[in-house]
Amino acid sequence: MSKKLSRRQFLTYTFGGTAGFLASGMLFPMVRFAIDPVLKKGAGSEYVETTMTEAEITDSPKAVKFTIHRKDGWYQPPQGEEQTAWVFKQNGKVVALSPVCKHLGCTVNWNSNPQFKDEFFCPCHFGRYYKDGRNVPGTPPAKPLDKYKTKIENGRLLIGPLEKA
């Protein structure tokens, strides 16, 4: 290759650079627009009330329904979205487990498979968890179930955001 830039090369680079600059000026807004959901921060969730009183929480997991309100783009269901937590007491402390399987996101159920008594069971790929949420080794999930933060106020259970693992 010669050290001198030929006229042909100079023109190719100048026109190519200009065209690239103009094209990126056109494409940048569109790409930025498309990836905005990736760059947006999720809204922090607050504590919401449940119908469960402190006295109702026992050692065996009970499904507690609670309603969260969040906006999905331009859509917010007026009645909110119903969520579930599995709530029980462990050594006197309240535990609220998320029902979302840590394998691939199906929904687990307490004691729902007669073969696996007193375990959380996920029907999708037979994922299993012990009562405290730890995954049973040798079944698909690789991590224990997520826990919700909880609070008791005026004798009622409140459910907060997921605890960071």
Added chain:
Amino acid sequence: MLRAIYDWVDERLDITPLWRDVADHEVPEHVNPAHHFSAFIYCFGGLTFFVVVIQILSGMFLAMYYVPDIVNAHPSVNYLQNELAMGAIVRGMHHWGASVAIVMLFLHTLRVFFTGSYKHPREFNWVVGMLIFFVMLGLGFTGYLLPWDNKAYFATKVGVEIAASVPVIGPYIATFLQGGDIVGAQTLARFFALHVFFLPAALLGLLGAHFILIRRQGISGPL
């Protein structure tokens, strides 16, 4: 590096003759603004195509957020315009581009008219151009309903009533356009389908025919 990738592909696909056939030809002096500045009028066809490319690209991106449903259409446009980064820009490209496309098309048509380029053997390409014009008007008309605000709604009502005034078949055209008796849910759904599937497909087919004819017949001679 780029060169090596190109050579690798070319060796297998033999793409060089393809693009040479499309791009490698002389631009006659009388259409080259570098020779006669007034020859810029020959750019309007290419500019129309460029704006159409912008419309197609920006439209594809808008469709990532837009929902063609009477409950959600306006909230989704409001969301993409006001709550997304660059939303006003991307929607603005499509909104203003729609008008610029028609203006460019019109200027291009004037150039063809005043240079007499529609004459034999190019009369068929004039007809193809007119079809492109009607498809573009159709894109403008169907797209205008999509934001589903008052302006959109009443503009479509007016357009549909104009179509309904055609003798004999008018009422059938109106019912077909509305997809029912009123401008409503069914109208929005079918205008969306026409706007993003049917008409762009027709437009691309016609543009292909337009460009093939130009290559076959060459650009018309100087005045």
